[in-house]
Amino acid sequence: MIIMEYSRSEVIATLQRAGYSEEAEEALHELPDPVDLDRLVAWGQEHGITRDGLISRMGGSP
DSSP, rough: OOOOOEHHHHHHHHHHTTTOOHHHHHHHHHSSSSSEEEHHHHHHHHHTTOHHHHHHHHHHHO
16 A cells, blocks of 8 residues: 655645645644645645645646
8 A cells, every 4th residue: 555645845835825824834733744645635624625625726627
């Protein structure tokens, strides 16, 4: 099984680019480094952030 992990700084930069400034600040204090995809998805759900919403805010389409 392959576990996808992302650096906390990468997650924070993505949140900031998408306009989630407050959430980016919270991620700095709440997420481990690195963070695995399952934990990241759960954290996003807790903060009302979905994959599709993130993509949409960055100008893409889901």
